[in-house]
Amino acid sequence: MASIDDAASVDAGTSRRRSRLRGGLVTVGTVAALVAALGLTLLGRGAAEDALASFDASSWLWSSARGELARVNGITARVDTRKEVPGARQHPVQVTQTDRLLILRDLESGQVSALDLATLQITATTPTTPGLGVNVVLHDDAAFVVDAVRGVVRQLDPRSLVPVGDPVLFPPGITAGAFDGRGRLWIAVPTEGTVSAVTAAALPSGPVSGAADGRGPQRVETHPVAEPHHELTLSTLDDGVAVLDRTTGTLVTVRAGQTRRTVLGAAAGGALPARTSGPVVPVTIGGDRQVLAVGDGRVVTRFVVPGSGDRVGPAVAWAGRFYCADGVTGTVYAFDGGGRLVETIRPGRAAGPWELEVRENHLFINAPGSATARVVDDTHRVRTVDKYANDVLGGDPPPDPPPPPPPPKPRVGKPGAPRQVTATAGDARARVAWQPAAANGTAVLRYVVEGAGQRHEVGANQRAVEITELNNGATYTFSVHAVNAKGDGPARRSNPVTPTSAVPDPPTEVTALARADGTVLVRWPAADGQGNRIARYVVTATSAGANAPVGESRRTELVVPAGELTYGTQYAFTVTSVNDRGAASAASPVSATVVPFAAPGQPVDLRAVTVADRPGTIAMQWSPAAANGRPVSRYRVDVGGRTSEVTDTATTVSGLDDGQNVLVRVKAVNEAGPGPEASVTARTVAVPRVTVTGSSAEATSVTVTFTVDAGGGKPTCTAATGGRTATGSCASLRVTGLSPGTAYTVTVTASNAAGQGTATRAQGTDPLYGVATCVNGPDGDQRTYCNSDVDGRNGNEVFAVPRQDDDEQVGWARPGTRLRTYCRRQGENVDSWIYNNQKQSTWWVRVDYQGRNYIPWAWLNLAGGDDIAVLPTC
Numbered sequence: 126m127a128s129i130d131d132a133a134s135v136d137a138g139t140s141r142r143r144s145r146l147r148g149g150l151v152t153v154g155t156v157a158a159l160v161a162a163l164g165l166t167l168l169g170r171g172a173a174e175d176a177l178a179s180f181d182a183s184s185w186l187w188s189s190a191r192g193e194l195a196r197v198n199g200i201t202a203r204v205d206t207r208k209e210v211p212g213a214r215q216h217p218v219q220v221t222q223t224d225r226l227l228i229l230r231d232l233e234s235g236q237v238s239a240l241d242l243a244t245l246q247i248t249a250t251t252p253t254t255p256g257l258g259v260n261v262v263l264h265d266d267a268a269f270v271v272d273a274v275r276g277v278v279r280q281l282d283p284r285s286l287v288p289v290g291d292p293v294l295f296p297p298g299i300t301a302g303a304f305d306g307r308g309r310l311w312i313a314v315p316t317e318g319t320v321s322a323v324t325a326a327a328l329p330s331g332p333v334s335g336a337a338d339g340r341g342p343q344r345v346e347t348h349p350v351a352e353p354h355h356e357l358t359l360s361t362l363d364d365g366v367a368v369l370d371r372t373t374g375t376l377v378t379v380r381a382g383q384t385r386r387t388v389l390g391a392a393a394g395g396a397l398p399a400r401t402s403g404p405v406v407p408v409t410i411g412g413d414r415q416v417l418a419v420g421d422g423r424v425v426t427r428f429v430v431p432g433s434g435d436r437v438g439p440a441v442a443w444a445g446r447f448y449c450a451d452g453v454t455g456t457v458y459a460f461d462g463g464g465r466l467v468e469t470i471r472p473g474r475a476a477g478p479w480e481l482e483v484r485e486n487h488l489f490i491n492a493p494g495s496a497t498a499r500v501v502d503d504t505h506r507v508r509t510v511d512k513y514a515n516d517v518l519g520g521d522p523p524p525d526p527p528p529p530p531p532p533p534k535p536r537v538g539k540p541g542a543p544r545q546v547t548a549t550a551g552d553a554r555a556r557v558a559w560q561p562a563a564a565n566g567t568a569v570l571r572y573v574v575e576g577a578g579q580r581h582e583v584g585a586n587q588r589a590v591e592i593t594e595l596n597n598g599a600t601y602t603f604s605v606h607a608v609n610a611k612g613d614g615p616a617r618r619s620n621p622v623t624p625t626s627a628v629p630d631p632p633t634e635v636t637a638l639a640r641a642d643g644t645v646l647v648r649w650p651a652a653d654g655q656g657n658r659i660a661r662y663v664v665t666a667t668s669a670g671a672n673a674p675v676g677e678s679r680r681t682e683l684v685v686p687a688g689e690l691t692y693g694t695q696y697a698f699t700v701t702s703v704n705d706r707g708a709a710s711a712a713s714p715v716s717a718t719v720v721p722f723a724a725p726g727q728p729v730d731l732r733a734v735t736v737a738d739r740p741g742t743i744a745m746q747w748s749p750a751a752a753n754g755r756p757v758s759r760y761r762v763d764v765g766g767r768t769s770e771v772t773d774t775a776t777t778v779s780g781l782d783d784g785q786n787v788l789v790r791v792k793a794v795n796e797a798g799p800g801p802e803a804s805v806t807a808r809t810v811a812v813p814r815v816t817v818t819g820s821s822a823e824a825t826s827v828t829v830t831f832t833v834d835a836g837g838g839k840p841t842c843t844a845a846t847g848g849r850t851a852t853g854s855c856a857s858l859r860v861t862g863l864s865p866g867t868a869y870t871v872t873v874t875a876s877n878a879a880g881q882g883t884a885t886r887a888q889g890t891d892p893l894y895g896v897a898t899c900v901n902g903p904d905g906d907q908r909t910y911c912n913s914d915v916d917g918r919n920g921n922e923v924f925a926v927p928r929q930d931d932d933e934q935v936g937w938a939r940p941g942t943r944l945r946t947y948c949r950r951q952g953e954n955v956d957s958w959i960y961n962n963q964k965q966s967t968w969w970v971r972v973d974y975q976g977r978n979y980i981p982w983a984w985l986n987l988a989g990g991d992d993i994a995v996l997p998t999c
Contacts, residue, residue, distance in 0.1 A: 182198065182199035182200045182485040182486060182487055183196050183197060183198050183199060183205075183485065184196070184197055184199065184222065184482065184484045184485065184487070184489045185197075185220055185222050185227055186220070186480075186489065186491040186493075186498050186510075186512060187218050187220050187491070187493045188493060188494075188495075188496070188512050188513070189214070189215055189216060189217065189218070189493040189494050190214070190215065190493075190494055190496070190774075191209070191214065191513065192209060192210055192211075192212075192213040192214030192215065192216065193207055193208060193209040193210060194207065194208045194210065194220070194227075194229075195207050195498075195510075195512040195513075195514075196208075197489065197498060197500060197510050197512075199484075199485055199486070199487035199489070199500050199502065200502075202500045202508035202509070202510050203510065203511075203514065204510060204511065204512060204513075204514045206245065207512075207513075207514075208240070208245050210229065210231075210238070212231075212234070213229075213231055213234075214772070214773070215749045215757065215774070216231050216232065216233045216234070216756060217231075217232040217233065217493070218230065218231050218232065218493075219232065219260065219261060221261045221262060221263045221268075222263065222484075223263050223264065223265060224485075225242065225265075225266070226239075226242075226263050226266070226268065226283050227239070227240040227242055228240070228261050228263060228268060228283060230253065230259070230260075230261045231255075232255065232256060232257065232693070233255055233256075233693075233752055233755065233756035234255055234756055235252055235253045235254055235255035235256070235259070235720075236250055236251075236252060236253070237250065237251045237252070237253055237261060237270065237286060238250045239283055239284065239285075239286055248284065248285075249284065249285050249286040249287075250286065251281070251286040251287075253270060253272075254272070254274075254695050254718045254719075254720055255693070255695075255720045255754070255755070256693040256694050256695045256720035256754060257668075257669065257691075257693060257694045257695060258272065258273050258274045258668055258669045258694055258695025258696075258718065258720075259271065259272050259273070259274075259695060260273065260301040262301070262302075262303050262304060262310060263283070263304070264304035264308050264310070264325070265308060266283065266325075266328055267280065267283075267304075267308070267310075267325035267328075268280065268281045268282070268283040268286075269281065269310055269323075269325070269342070271299075271301040271310075271312070272695075272718070273298070273299050273300065273301045273668075273669030273670065273695075274297060274298065274667055274668055274669055274695045274696060274697045274718050275297055275697055275715060275718055276294060276295035276296050276297045276298065276299050276314075277292050277293075277294060277295075278292055278293040278294075278295065278310070278312060278323055278342065279292040279293075279342075280292075280325055280326060280341055280342045282328060288341075289325075289326050289328065289341055289342070290326050290340045290341015290342065291341045292341065292342075293323050293341075293342050293343070293344050295312060295314050295321070296314055296316045296317065297316075297667040297672075297697055297699075297715045298315060298316060298667040298668065298669065298670055298671055298672050299312050299313060299314050299315070299669070299670065300312070300313035300314075300315060300357050300358060300359060300669065300670040301359075301669065302359035302360075302361055302366065302399075303359075303361045303399050303400055304361060305322075305361040305362055305363065305364060305365055305366060306361075306362070306363035306364055307363075307364055308324065308325070309322040309323065309324055309345070310322065310323040310324070310325070310342075311323075311359055311361055311366040313350075313357040313358075313359050313368060313670070315351075315353075315354060315355060315356060315357050315584060315587060315670055315671075316353055316354060316587075316672070317349075317353055318349055318350060318351040318352050318353045318354070318355055318357075319347050319348060319349050319350060320347070320348050320350050320357070320359070320366060320368050320377075320379060321344050321346065321347040321348075322344070322345050322346045322347075322366075323342050323343065323344050323345070324342060324343055324345050325342050326340055326341050326342055326343070346382065348379050348382075348384055349384075350368045350370065350377040350379070350384065351368070351370040351372070351373070351375070351377070352372075352373075352581070352582065352583075353583075354581070354583035354584060354587040354590050354672075355370050355371070355372040355373065355571075355582065355583060355584045355587070356370070356371040356372050356571070356583075356584025356585055356586055356587060356670065356671075357369070357370060357371070357584070357670065358371060358395075358396060358397050358670075359397065359399075360397035360398050360399060360400060360401045360406060361399070361400050361401070362378070362380065362401055362406075363402060363403070364380055364381065365378060365379045365380035365381065366378070366379050367379075367397060367401060367406045367419075369395055369396075369397050369408060371394050371395060371570065371571075371584060371585070372570065372571040372582055372583065372584045372585070373388075373571070373582065374388065374389045374390045374394075374395070374570075375387065375388050375389065376389055376406065376408060376419050378406070385422050386422075387419050387422050387423060387424070389408060389417055389419070389424065394410065394411075394412065394568050394570045394585070394610070395408045395409055395410045395411075395417075396408070396409045396410075396411060396438075396439040397409075397439055398439040398440065398441045398442075398481070400482075400483070401442055402442060402443070402483055403442055404420050404421070405418050405419065405420040405425060405426075405442055405462075406418070406419045406420070406442075407419075407439070407440035407441070407442055407447050409437060409438070409439045409440045409449065411435040411436070411437045412435045412567050412568060412610055413429075413610070414429055414430040414431075414432065414433075414434075414435070414437050415427060415428070415429050415430070416428055416429075416430065416440045416447060416449060416460070416464075418442075418447065418462075418464070426462065426463060426464040427464060428447075428460055428464030428465075428466075430449050430451065430458055431451075431458060431466065432451050432453070432454060432456070434451075434453050435567075435568075436451065436452035436453050437449060437450070437451055437452070438450040438451075438452060438478065438479050438481065440460075441481045441482075441483065441488070443483050443488045443501065444488075444501075444503045444504075444505065445461065445462050446459050446460060446461055446462070446467070446505065447459070447460045447462075447464075448460075448470075448481055448488060448490075448501070450479035450481060450490070452478060452479060455471065455492070456469060456470065456471050457469075457470040457471075457479070457481070457490055457499070458470075459505070468505065468507070470490065470499055470501075470507055478492070479491070479492050480492070480493070486502070486503055487500055487501065487502055487503075488500070488501040495512075496511070496512055496513050497509055497510060497511060497512060498510040498512055536565070536566050537565065537566035537567050537610075537611060538565040538566060538611055539565060539609065539611045539612045539613065539614045540562045540563060540564055540565055540569050540606075540607035540608070540609045540611075540614035541562045541563035541565060541607070541614055541615070542562060542606065542607075542614060542615040542616065542617040543559040543560060543561065543562045543572065543588075543605045543606065543607060543617050544559065544560035544561065544562070544617075545559060545560045546558075546559040546603070546604075546605045546617045546618065546619045547559070547619055547620060547663075547674075547677075548601070548602070548603055548619035548620055548621075548622040549622060549663060549701065549703050549707065549708075549709035550622040550623055550624045550625060550707050550708050550709060551591075551624060551628055551708065551709050551710070551711070552597065552624065552625065552626045552628050552708075553593065553594070553595050553596070553597055553624050553626075554591055554592060554593045554594075554595055554624060555577075555591075555592045555595060555601060555603070555622050555624060556589060556590070556591055556592070556663075556701070556709055557574050557576075557589065557590055557592060557603045557605065557619055558588060558589040558590075558663065558665070558673075558674040559572070559588055559589075559605050559617070559674070560588070560674070561588065561607075561673075562606075562607035562614055564607075564609060565609070565611075565614075567609045567610045567611060568585065568609060568610075569585040569607045569608070569609050570585060570608050570609055570610065571583060571584060571585055571607075571608050572584075572585065572587075572588065572605055572606070572607055572608070573605070573606050573607075573608060573613070574590050574592070574603055574604070574605050575603065575604050575605075575616075576592065576601055576602060576603030576604060576619075577592060577595055577601045577603070579592060579594075584671075585607075586670060586671035586672075586673065587671065587672055587673075588672070588673040588674060589665060589672055589673065589674055595624045596624065597623075597624045597625050597626055598623065598624070598625070599623065599624065600621050600622070600623045601621065601622055601623075601624070602618055602619055602620070602621045602622075603618070603619045604616040604617065604618045604619070605617055605619070622707055623706075623707065624708075625706060625708045627655065627656070627657060627704075627706065627708055628655070628704070628708045628709065628710055628711075629652050629653060629654045629655050629657065629659055629702040629703075629704045629708065629709075629710045630652050630653040630654075630655060630702065630710055631652060631700065631701055631702055631710040631711050631712060631713040631714075632649035632650055632651075632652045632662070632681075632700050632702065632713045633649075633650060633652075633713070633714070634649065634650065634713070634714060634716075635647065635648070635649045635698050635699060635700050635713050635714065635715070635716035636648050636649070636716055636717070637696070637697070637698050637716045637717065637718075637719045638719065639719040639720055639721050639722055639754070641722070641723070641724075641796065641797035641798065642687055642723065642797070643686075643687025643688060643692070643721065643722070643723030643724075643753075643797070644684050644685060644686060644687050644721075645684070645685040645690060645696070645719060645721050646682060646683075646684055646685075647664050647682060647683045647684075647685065647698050647700070647716070648681060648682040649662070649681055649682070649700050649713065650681060651681050652702035652710065654702070654704050655704075657704040657705055657706055657708070658704060658705045659702050659703070659704055659705075660679070660703055660704055660705045660707075661677050661678065661679050661703050662677065662678050662679075662680075662681070662683070662700050662701065662702055662703065663676075663677050663700065663701045663703060663709070664676050664677070664678070664683045664685075664698055664699075664700050665698065665699050665700075665701075665712070666685070666690060666696045666697075666698055667696065667697045667698070667699065667715065668691075668694055668695060668696050668697075669694075669695070675689060675690070675698075676689075685721075687723055688723075690721045691721070692720075692721050692722055692723055692751075692752075692753040692754035693720060693721075693722070693752065693753065693754040694720065694721070694754075695718045695719070695720050696718060696719060696720070696721065697715045697716050697717065697718045697719075698715070698716045699712040699713050699714070699715050699716070700712070700713045701713070720754050721754055722753055722754025722755040722795070722796065722797055723753045723754060723797050724753065724793075724794075724795065724797040724798050724799060724800040724801075725750040725751060725752055725753050725755075725757050725793035725794070725795045725797075725799075725800040726750045726751030726752075726753060726793070726800055726801070727750060727793075727800060727801045727802065727803045728747040728748070728749070728750045728760065728774075728791045728792070728793055728802075728803040729747060729748040729749070729750065729803070730747055730748045731745065731746075731747040731789070731791055731803040731804070731805050732745065732746050732747065732805065733745045733764075733789040733805050733806070733807035734807065735807065735808055735809060735810055735837035735838075736777065736779075736809075736810070737810060737837060737838045737839045737877075737878065738838070738839060738878050739779065739810070739878055740783055740809070740810055740878045740879045740880075741779055741780055741781040741782060741783060741785070741809050741810070741879075742777060742778065742779040742781065742809060742810070743764055743777070743778050743781065743787060743789065743807045743809060744775070744776075744777045745762065745764070745775065745776055745777070745778070745789055745791065745807075746774065746775040747760075747774050747775075747791055747803065748774065749774055749793075750793035750800060752795060753795065753797070753800070754795075755795040755796040755797060756795060756796075757793045757794065757795050758772070758794055758795055758796075759771065759772050759793075759794050760772070760773075760774070760776075760791055760792065760793055760794065761791070761792045761794060761799060762776055762778065762789075762790070762791050763788075763789070763790040763791075764778040764781070764787050764788075764789050764790075764807075765781055765785060765787030765788065765789075767780065767781070770794075781809045782809065783809060783810060783811055783812055783836075783879040783880065784808065784809060784810070784811025784812065784836055784879065785808065785809045786806060786807075786808050787806065787807055787808070787809070788804060788805075788806055789804060789805050789806065789807055790802045790803070790804045791803050791804075808837055809837070809879075810836050810837045810838040810877055810878050810879040811834075811836030811837060811838075811879055812836060812877070812879045812880040812881065812882050813833050813834060813835050813836050813838065813840050813875035813876070813877050813879075813880075813881070813882040814833070814834040814836070814875075814882045815831055815832075815833055815842075815873050815874070815875045815882045815883060815884040816831060816832045816833075816834075816884060817829055817830070817831045817873055817884045817885070817886040818830050818831055818832060820871065820886045820888040821888075822888050822889060822890045822891050823890065823891055824865035824866070824890055824891045824892065824893035824989070824995060825861060825862060825863050825864070825865055825890060825893070825995045825996070825997065826859055826860060826861040826862075826863060826890070827846065827859070827860050827863060827869055827871055827888045827890060828857065828858070828859040828860075829844050829857070829858055829860075829871050829873055829886050829888070830856065830857045831855075831856065831857070831858075831873050831884065832856070833855045833856075833875045833882075835855075835875070835877060836877060836879060838877030838878050838879060839877060839878075840855050840875045840876060840877045841855075841875070841876050841877075842854065842855040842858065842873065842874065842875050842876075843858070843873070843874045843876075844858035844859075844860050844871055844872070844873050844874075845860065845871070845872050845874070846860055846863070846869040846870060846871040846872065847860075847862075847863050847864070847867070847869055849861065849862045849863060855875060858873070862997060863890050863997065864890065864947060864948060864996075864997045865890050865891060865892050865893035865946060865947065865995075865996070866889070866890055866891065866892035866893070866945065866947070867889060867890050868887070868889040869887070869888055869889060869890065870885055870886070870887050870888075871885065871886045871887075871888055872884075872885050873885070873886070892945050892946075893945070893946045893987065893988060893989070893995065893996065894943050894944060894945055894946065894987075894988050895943075895944050895946050895970060895972065895980075895985040895986060895987045895988065896941060896942070896943055896944070896985070896986050896988075897921040897938035897939065897940055897941065897942040897944060897980065897984060897985055898920075898921075898940060898941075898957075898961050898984060898985065898986045899911035899919075899920030899921050899940045899957075899960045899961060899984060900940070900960055900961065901960070902959050902960065907959070910960060911940050911960060913937075914936075914937035919937065920940070920957065920960050920961070920984050921937055921938040921939070921940060921942070921980070921984045922934055922936075922937050922938075922980070922981075922984075923935050923936045923937065923938055923972070923974045923975070923978050923979065923980050924978060924979050924980075925978050925979070926952070926979065927950050927951070927952025927953065927969035927979045928952050928953035929953055929955065929981075935974070935975050935976075935978050936974060936975055936978075938974060938980065938984075944972040944973060944974055944980065944985065945972060945973040946970050946971065946972050946973075946985075946987065946996060947970075947971045947972070947973070947977060947996075947999070948970075948971050948996055948997050948998060948999035949968050949969065949970055949971070949982070949993055949996040949997070949998055949999065950968070950969050950970075950971065950979065950998065950999040951967050951968065951969070952967060952968075952969040952979070952981075953967065953969075953981075954966070954967045955967075955969075955981035955982075955983040955984070956983060957981075957983040957984055961983060961984060961986070964982075964983045964984075965983055966981070966982045966983050966993070968981075968982040968993050969981055969982060970982050970985050970987075970993075970996065971999055972985070
């Protein structure tokens with residue numbers, strides 16, 4: 126594995142011409158080979174057309190939740206390839222790409238990886254210091270790793286990631302930029318107030334694999350853009366660079382070797398996009414939610430971004446519009462060249478910052494924590510991209526994490542006084558250092574140092590300054606005050622100091638060690654006091670674009686307290702010696718860089734729910750914990766005493782008791798150990814409980830009403846009695862086909878994954894009555910036929926059996942007699958002729974007449990519509 130700290134050399138006879146990388150030029154053959162190698166199916170269009178479009182207008186977008194890259198075709202707004210990156214799930218990853226190169230840097234592990242676009246395999250890796258402070262930048266065939274903390278700019282061969290020649294060295298604490306349209310890498314040096322351009326060395330025809338011949342990148346131009354120690358940020362241009370002096374609110378452009386200054390004033394503390402296309406540079410002031418568009422040395426447009434809060438990303442210029450992302454609401458606002466809001470894009474909830482990048486004549490809008498992205502073409506058409514498209518690779522996407530709650534709106538006022546303002550004397554100079562002032566609701570823009578007839582303004586992240594041109598033997602004091610958007614805060618004075626030529630030597634070396642408890646141990650050998658006693662040492666931390674004192678020590682070591690430095694950010698340290706006369710040395714050599722870390726934060730938005738269709742099971746999901754400088758390797762999950770470890774942010778635990786209330790606890794674990802737990806309670810599915818609330822009956826049916834405590838499950842319900850069952854609603858059920866006038870006990874059962882719950886209810890059916898019916902006819906004997914029982918056949922005769930058998934006759938029911946019925950039975954056919962509307966049937970009805978005996982249905986009209994089917998069979 127190559128390392129960027131290794132020296133690199135190439136045989137002196139090797140050609141150094143600039144060349145396209147072997148395998149990097151995209152052709153139809155390359156596309157065909159890629160499609161064949163991956164087994165991709167390009168649906169809905171011609172494969173060659175689709176594949177070519179993906180290369181001509183594509184961008185690789187990162188998805189942290191899945192730890193994978195998705196190549197998005199800007200023309201079709203579809204993903205054509207997905208590639209999982211091993212070991213990178215939930216990691217922040219910097220994706221740097223050109224048409225032919227793709228290089229990744231995992232911020233949590235520090236690993237830099239090169240991908241072969243023809244095979245999508247990782248071809249080379251190299252380690253860097255984890256965390257913020259190191260950037261990878263690309264242009265054509267040139268790749269650079271910029272260590273902003275150490276001030277080292279090193280070119281790599283992108284095929285092997287082996288260093289090319291010697292690095293370009295700058296003072297520690299530079300601000301890394303990007304390449305401009307002419308292939309120059311721009312670097313800002315806040316300690317000098319300058320910006321420099323670096324050009325790449327030509328690559329040999331074959332990959333560099335060993336030591337280089339010493340020919341490497343070159344610093345080709347340097348321009349003063351600000352006073353030393355001002356806070357600087359960059360945006361590279363088509364030809365040159367724009368530098369925003371955040372301390373004074375001045376924008377400086379460098380084009381064709383010429384500098385041009387535009388004083389903005391209100392832009393102090395503003396931000397720039399990494400790259401600006403076109404002549405207008407947008408400057409975003411997050412605290413005011415204001416964007417200033419600067420061109421031709423003046424502000425040509427200014428506008429306000431809707432909403433509240435200061436989480437507004439730098440505006441990006443694209444196709445005559447400005448696009449600005451609101452990190453709280455997940456909204457991207459588009460403004461025309463005149464500053465009018467013309468479109469609102471709502472990509473949805475995002476986890477992490479928005480990434481807006483113009484590539485291949487398209488604007489790609491991505492949030493690494495979200496399942497979707499947006500693509501905007503040069504006609505401003507916006508289309509949605511499903512980064513987890515299933516017709517390419519992979520499975521279903523995870524749900525988007527919930528948005529973070531908006532931060533409370535702070536009370537805004539002038540800043541407080543700086544803390545611990547100290548001065549140390551040197552040879553005709555003094556060093557003034559201080560701790561931050563309270564911002565009081567709006568960011569500190571700069572610090573002002575006054576004394577010895579001098580006034581110095583330095584950036585908010587430059588909390589130390591050297592005062593020169595002093596007189597040895599004279600005594601000086603200095604004052605420091607902070608400035609924010611509300612004005613100047615109160616000043617705080619330093620101790621008096623007397624410059625002298627009798628200064629000690631600095632320590633000869635400095636080492637730093639990041640420890641698991643969040644502290645950083647800085648050590649150095651004792652310095653030579655040059656005849657005087659060393660009284661103390663002052664330690665300064667340097668990060669990308671920033672320098673700040675972190676403490677003093679009377680010994681040869683200092684422990685920087687946990688939380689004093691930002692976890693996950695790269696730092697280096699210098700030490701100055703101060704003797705018993707108050708005289709200070711120059712700074713020591715800079716230490717190697719370290720990344721402070723501590724145990725991870727608490728998992729966010731822990732949710733635990735009952736799994737309704739599985740007994741004894743709880744499902745949990747949470748958003749990632751803050752890594753705090755080292756990757757989260759796993760999560761420890763405790764559910765009711767059952768422990769497990771998972772690497773994802775969701776899991777399911779089974780084997781618990783039914784209806785068990787459990788405490789769910791989740792901790793994140795990294796190199797430093799477990800962090801604080803998040804906890805929530807949950808309950809497994811319980812056996813349902815049924816409560817019958819009422820019942821009613823008809824002659825042949827019973828209805829029960831009831832409630833069901835489902836126990837968190839999905840219940841199904843039945844009611845049963847008399848061999849009859851009803852299924853359906855878990856609120857009311859009707860059991861039919863019962864015998865009239867019968868006592869029943871109805872059992873109601875509710876079932877779920879945990880089991881069954883029952884309840885009973887006693888309810889009798891209503892009796893069903895019929896009326897013995899025989900109506901005399903109009904003529905002769907017909908007129909008296911129904912008046913009485915006679916020998917032979919007559920209406921309304923009652924038998925012990927379902928046939929007209931004289932020996933079995935038990936009586937005769939006078940017309941109009943109301944008889945209670947029980948059931949029906951097939952028997953002899955009986956025709957009532959004209960005496961009961963021609964009613965004829967083989968059905969006989971068992972009735973309460975001198976016991977339980979039978980009457981032909983032909984002579985009995987049932988209540989409620991005379992429906993024989995309502996009676997059960999006997």
